[in-house]
Amino acid sequence: MVARSAVFLSALLAQCWTLQAHLAVWTPAMYGQDRANPNSNKAVQPLQDYTFKEWWWHGSMDDKPDKNAVFHLPAGGKADLEIADNKAFTSMGAHGLFPNPRTAPVPWTNTDNGWGNMHAVHRQDVAGCALGIAYKDKPEDVKPEDFVIFSVVHDCPARQLQSFDIPDLPKCPNGKCQCSWFWIHKSIGGTDQMYMTPFVCDVKNSTTTKKLGKPIPPVKCDTNKAKCIVGAKQPMYWKNKEGNNMFEPGHYAPTYSNAYNYKEGAQNDIFQNGHAAGSKKTTKKATTTATKTKSK
Template identity: 40%
Template sequence: MRRSALLSLVVTFLAAREARGHISIWHPSMYGFNVTDKTFPYDNRPVTPLTNYTFDQWWFHGHLDYPPNPGDFFELPAGKPATAEVACNKGLTSYFASSEGGDVRQGDNPCPSDDGSFPSGAMHTVDFNDLKGCALAIAYESDVTKIKPEDFTVFSVNQTCVWTRFTDFQVPARMPACPEDGCHCAWFWVHSQLSGGEQNYMNGFKCKVTGSTSNVALAKPTVPRRCGADPENGKADTVPGNCTYGAKQPFYWFQAERNNMFEGTYAPPFYTDLYNFKDGAQDDIFADSYAEIPTPSADQTIVPTPLEPSSTAAATTSTSSSAPPSAPTSQPTGQVPFGTPPGRCSICKLRRANGTAVRKRSLFNFELYAHSKKARSFSLWHPF
């Protein structure tokens, strides 16, 4: 009897652990805020990574039928930071009351490990220097059914996300107000190729800009180009003319359909200088940010300079058509990197041996297998 009871307890414990892992943004304004591993026929919790999914599965994480309650918005204070909570379990956030496991918070730790080590496997980073950033994007549309992937514009990047639970996203000071019924936003993350398999993350939510003092619309976003210094892939030189400038779309990568990025397994796209995503507010995303943007290419020698904001410029709708020429909708060929990797905290760096695999398990039972550098190969889609 005791053995049977013990076995039952072990099975229950392991099942509970298997139902957790990975990382998501958390806020009541989310679509799928209360989705559990039992809601769908497959595990479609907000923290579940998106890989090789159909459009309906990955778009808004497949949570469009699980909208937030009316009046729930994530506020974006113009010119100030918007503090989000990222974690591998809702119980680790301020919203633990609606979590199945209750309050399991551990300060600013986004995902505690079972052995007390940090970072845990669900964070998908070998160390602080392996972080690849997260982004917030916005679509100035209240009706979620009208939004297309091309409508989202990245307005803020935090290059050290997901290192802490409380994560600041700087909001551009010139963000225009949302429609009366609010905007739609989404959180995006692609982790390091050294720290797990190929995965994309997207979680949509209702949002509203507060304290807006500008009515200048956002420019039409275009596809980011891989243009930053990329020494790991043999690209040490920078070519500024190869970058996408101004408003940029998020990465839609490694899905079964509707991708806008076609990088290979071991060269994923990141929200860093590698794609001209600077840390903080993206202040050049507006319709009047540039007089002209030349077509980017490896041979382009003209680099656009942002204009000083105009006090009289105005526009009636966001994502207006008065934008620079759009970038290609498929992966461009012959790209040459531009930019420098984001600055990293030297005291946070941990030593690791090149070419070795890293295994680590989080408290919520996600085991990390880092790719060996020796195993790298490249897709034909990816020029380097």
């Protein structure tokens, strides 16, 4: 029995490592968790060249979590999320997390603890991931432009258990918001795709009465800071047939990084409307573009 289990685990590991660019966050509050399959990788499938209906909500609007499953966001604190390419290697699966899940592997390879360069050939290629929130208690009511990015980790995904800094977010309506993890990796090996893992969330211990500003898409501004979008920013929707708000060409992936003015950690400027740093007025053109492409 032990030998058979070892063979099964080895085969599963081999299968998982072939999905080197495919990752998701895992929580019982997520949509699309594929409950019946303990070895599911449904949630990690990349989003590329899809219609809006296919990619939005990772195509899992109808695969809802249990009624009382909610991921808690401590206002002004930190929240941990598990990142893996298969449910088996999370606390929701049979194998569970590997040792030292908070530590990035050294050297940067697929090491004995099973966690390595899952998407980046070189350590410096890690591109950044983000969390977004929409203040709607029903997923069907959420539109792409409703999400506001509230936390960013530049060195992500590099760990199985990733900590995110949470700003002092306002309370959720009826004790429930809609959140999502977002990630776009660098254009390595010719792959251009985005990732989205939606989940039910709630803000705990909020002390603010402020509302979030109106978000708009970011702009690449590493060579011109006046173009940087400050204030609330949308997630980046890219490389699908419709619904995009980012239009970088292939092999020039937009990333959750300083190049797009996504600062490390809690995004504490989200209480003001998104606007270009060189302008005092809210930028409306980008929001209009995103809305129009969604409705094709």
